Amino acid sequence: MLNRDEDILQAAENxxxxxxxxxxxxxxxxxxxxxxxxxxxxxxxxxxxxxxxxSGGCVEGAVVTExxxxxxxxxxxxxxxxxxxxxxxxVGLSCGxxxxxxxxxxxxx
Amino acid sequence: xxxxxxxxxxxxxxxxxxxxxxxxVANGDQRLVKAKDIATDPLSAELSKQLRMGKSGMVESGGKxxxxxxxxxxxxxxxVGAVHISQALAPLVRSLDYDVTVxxxxxxxxxxxxxxxxxxxxxxxxxxLPPLNIDHYTAFVALTHDPKIxxxxxxxxxxxxxxxxxxLGSRKTHAKRAERLxxxxxxxADIARIHAPIGLSIGAVSPSEIAVAIMAExxxxxxxxxxxxxxxxx
Numbered sequence: 001m002l003n004r005d006e007d008i009l010q011a012a013e014n015x016x017x018x019x020x021x022x023x024x025x026x027x028x029x030x031x032x033x034x035x036x037x038x039x040x041x042x043x044x045x046x047x048x049x050x051x052x053x054x055s056g057g058c059v060e061g062a063v064v065t066e067x068x069x070x071x072x073x074x075x076x077x078x079x080x081x082x083x084x085x086x087x088x089x090x091v092g093l094s095c096g097x098x099x100x101x102x103x104x105x106x107x108x109x
Numbered sequence: 110x111x112x113x114x115x116x117x118x119x120x121x122x123x124x125x126x127x128x129x130x131x132x133x134v135a136n137g138d139q140r141l142v143k144a145k146d147i148a149t150d151p152l153s154a155e156l157s158k159q160l161r162m163g164k165s166g167m168v169e170s171g172g173k174x175x176x177x178x179x180x181x182x183x184x185x186x187x188x189v190g191a192v193h194i195s196q197a198l199a200p201l202v203r204s205l206d207y208d209v210t211v212x213x214x215x216x217x218x219x220x221x222x223x224x225x226x227x228x229x230x231x232x233x234x235x236x237x238l239p240p241l242n243i244d245h246y247t248a249f250v251a252l253t254h255d256p257k258i259x260x261x262x263x264x265x266x267x268x269x270x271x272x273x274x275x276x277l278g279s280r281k282t283h284a285k286r287a288e289r290l291x292x293x294x295x296x297x298a299d300i301a302r303i304h305a306p307i308g309l310s311i312g313a314v315s316p317s318e319i320a321v322a323i324m325a326e327x328x329x330x331x332x333x334x335x336x337x338x339x340x341x342x343x
Contacts, residue, residue, distance in 0.1 A: 009115060009118055009119055009122070009180075010119055012110075012115055013112070013115050013116055013119050016115070017112075024110055026165075026176070026178060028132075028134060028165075028167055028176040029166075029167050037164070037165070038164070038165040038167070038176075039179060075137075076134075076136075076137035102132065102134055102176065104110055104132075104137055105110075106110050106112060106115055107111070107112045
């Protein structure tokens with residue numbers, strides 16, 4: 001199964017060692033009916049290639065965009081997704097839950 | 110995450126040893142706690158609870174919000190006996206995200222027709238079991254009813270610290286089995302680790318119901334604190 005955490009983290013390590021900028025996005029908190037539990041992760045490299053998921057596919061696009069910023073800045077970021085505001089419809093969770101996603105660069109000192 | 114931390118997490122995972130990454134989400138500060146260091150860690154209680162549940166989550170400590178990311182090895186079930194119960198048990202245990210392997214030297218039983226898509230080893234336990242590297246995150250059940258197969262399999266399981274060991278058979282059958290195993294060097298403590306009759310007492314009759322009873326008992330052993338698990342099994 002490709003989306004097991006070990007494969008995702010192995011990809012993170014491999015990409016980093018191959019010289020890519022890499023970020024790791026991890027679900028750290030969920031409220032309501034969130035699609036994936038805390039600990040679910042998505043790894044992104046500077047090509048925009050990603051593996052794994054933090055939701056059922058609802059917010060991955062937005063997480064990848066933010067992750068590219070994190071790769072560039074090296075500063076970790078906390079993202080929150082839900083259906084609380086109108087703009088959230090663009091990248092919100094159709095299930096009505098809320099998730100908080102921590103995005104960090106791999107290889108930061 | 111530092112590359113060094115990531116490399117260590119991957120190495121621990123490859124070795125099937127649990128590990129927890131503690132992240133201060135306010136500033137990204139991170140540290141890694143290996144399973145052997147949990148008992149002496151300041152967050153010992155929280156770490157062992159999350160690990161037992163196999164769940165990652167946020168905790169508050171010393172005014173900090175810390176995310177505990179738990180990497181527990183995938184649980185495995187080794188089934189000795191390609192019998193009717195095993196045919197129901199293998200798909201059930203897979204739906205619970207365990208890896209599963211079925212061992213039975215009798216090729217008429219261990220056939221791909223009877224176990225589509227299930228890893229099968231049609232060898233005697235002394236050949237089949239050692240390469241499986243059975244460990245603490247493995248549950249082990251002996252279901253053949255045949256002492257020639259079940260007994261050596263159970264002796265192997267005793268050596269490997271499986272979190273669950275179960276064997277099919279009535280109390281009477283089990284008493285005889287205990288005598289045989291002791292004659293082959295098993296201790297009273299080893300015998301006490303065998304769940305027999307196997308499965309939670311839910312009045313299971315059909316092979317599928319017995320499979321449910323077995324998985325319920327394995328789940329209790331995996332998830333409940335040790336004292337509670339014993340009370341439930343009693």
